[in-house]
Amino acid sequence: MESMIRDIIAEYFTINKLFSSYQYGFIKGRSATLQLLNIMEDWTSALNLGKQVEVVYTDFAKAFDKVPHQRLIIKLKSYGLDDRLISWISDFLCCRTQRVRIDSSYSSPIPVKSGIPQGSVLGPLLFVIYINDLPEVCHNLCSLFLFADDAKLYKVIHQLDDLTLLVTACQVLLEWCDKWCMTLNTDKCKALTLGKTKALNFNTNTTFDIPHNGGIIHLEHISSMKDLGITIDSELNFKEHIGGKVKQAFSMLAIINRNFFNLDKETFKLLYKSLVRSHLEYGHSVWNPYRIGLISDLERVQKRATKLVKCCKKLSYSDRLRFLEIPTLKFRRTRGDMIEVFKILRGFYDADTIPILLRNHDLRTRGNDLKLLHSRSRLDVRKYSFSSRIVSLWNMLPNSVILSETVNGFKNNLDKCWSTQDLYYNWEADIVNI
Numbered sequence: 001m002e003s004m005i006r007d008i009i010a011e012y013f014t015i016n017k018l019f020s021s022y023q024y025g026f027i028k029g030r031s032a033t034l035q036l037l038n039i040m041e042d043w044t045s046a047l048n049l050g051k052q053v054e055v056v057y058t059d060f061a062k063a064f065d066k067v068p069h070q071r072l073i074i075k076l077k078s079y080g081l082d083d084r085l086i087s088w089i090s091d092f093l094c095c096r097t098q099r100v101r102i103d104s105s106y107s108s109p110i111p112v113k114s115g116i117p118q119g120s121v122l123g124p125l126l127f128v129i130y131i132n133d134l135p136e137v138c139h140n141l142c143s144l145f146l147f148a149d150d151a152k153l154y155k156v157i158h159q160l161d162d163l164t165l166l167v168t169a170c171q172v173l174l175e176w177c178d179k180w181c182m183t184l185n186t187d188k189c190k191a192l193t194l195g196k197t198k199a200l201n202f203n204t205n206t207t208f209d210i211p212h213n214g215g216i217i218h219l220e221h222i223s224s225m226k227d228l229g230i231t232i233d234s235e236l237n238f239k240e241h242i243g244g245k246v247k248q249a250f251s252m253l254a255i256i257n258r259n260f261f262n263l264d265k266e267t268f269k270l271l272y273k274s275l276v277r278s279h280l281e282y283g284h285s286v287w288n289p290y291r292i293g294l295i296s297d298l299e300r301v302q303k304r305a306t307k308l309v310k311c312c313k314k315l316s317y318s319d320r321l322r323f324l325e326i327p328t329l330k331f332r333r334t335r336g337d338m339i340e341v342f343k344i345l346r347g348f349y350d351a352d353t354i355p356i357l358l359r360n361h362d363l364r365t366r367g368n369d370l371k372l373l374h375s376r377s378r379l380d381v382r383k384y385s386f387s388s389r390i391v392s393l394w395n396m397l398p399n400s401v402i403l404s405e406t407v408n409g410f411k412n413n414l415d416k417c418w419s420t421q422d423l424y425y426n427w428e429a430d431i432v433n434i
Helices: 002-015 032-048 069-078 083-093 123-130 160-179 239-259 265-281 292-306 317-324 329-345 386-395 407-417
Strands: 052-059 096-098 110-112 143-147 150-157 190-194 208-212 215-222 224-227 230-233
Touching: 002 083, 002 123, 032 052, 032 143, 032 150, 032 190, 032 386, 052 160, 052 224, 069 083, 069 123, 150 160, 160 208, 190 224, 230 239, 239 265, 239 292, 265 292, 265 317, 265 329, 292 317, 292 329, 329 386, 329 407
Parallel strands: 190 215
Antiparallel strands: 052 150, 052 190, 096 110, 143 150, 208 215, 224 230
16 A cells, blocks of 8 residues: 555656656656766866866755654645545554553653654655755755755855855755754765865865854865765765775675685676675766776776686686676776666656756768767866767767667667677777777
């Protein structure tokens, strides 16, 4: 019953376009990677123009536990949900009690007037609806993106007055929290500056100060921040993120090496793909490196991993990959980029939340029917960002690949098209047009 109610509400919000386009959590057709791709478009464009970006990361304290039942019901009614649905949700949430047990003794039960049951099927969707209006509160002041209860605000800084607008947006956010009985854990809220700051004489070593209720909330300025599982640094080079993932992957390799002996081909592939490679590939479309040193660091993990199979230990790296039928990590990331482009252009993501990829409608030029336009970039941070680096690769794909009907069909057709590419087994090569 709970699953059916969730599906009905989700469908109602989707059909009527009621979900905020800045919320990416627990909504079909949206994801953490998609949010970061969107944000990186703004950030790399700003840095390419010589601007800086100020980002404020916030953290709600006990977010799901703080939601007041009656105020949630009021918001559900404001969206025009059927009275019978609201009545069912009210019964689902309200009239709950809790008590404490110590050994065999119980306290008196007290009513639970707030909180969405965690672990429930319906809970995440109800929370998303409760904070659905939050991005609009700050819309005229800055950009605010949500992934469930993770909220970040940012502003491209053209002049010092823009910092004032961002501070005002943070104040508005705090006022919204006061109104709707939510609380920010200010100790976990941080500020991060992207790009050069000397032109504005802005000292990023100081705190980011927000006046509120007669006092000042001091947010620590940091040089990097983990954002939805990806470490964002002030230069957007992702060196810290890649270093952390490489270290984590080597730790997993050590565990496999200590606990498994005489690994055969199939057992190795199962362990490696699930326990090691997954750490090196999460969200790679966001942080895909272009510097040889970082590419080599990632590939070094797979080089060592393939030596765990003793029967091919003395072979070269390329020959080990051929024997194990595993492509280079660089090939996997390039392939992953193409899959993301396919999902975006072919409508597998929510159209309101996808990054803008400029289409080339000039059919007189060579290429497929979904060609993309090249854009000029002044800095490498923009030149090698997702929307820029994928253009040439995508445009060289034939219609037989890009017009696939399904994602799996696209993957199969792409693999056939690129089956003879040197990059498959040689990480120092690149994809070439054939």
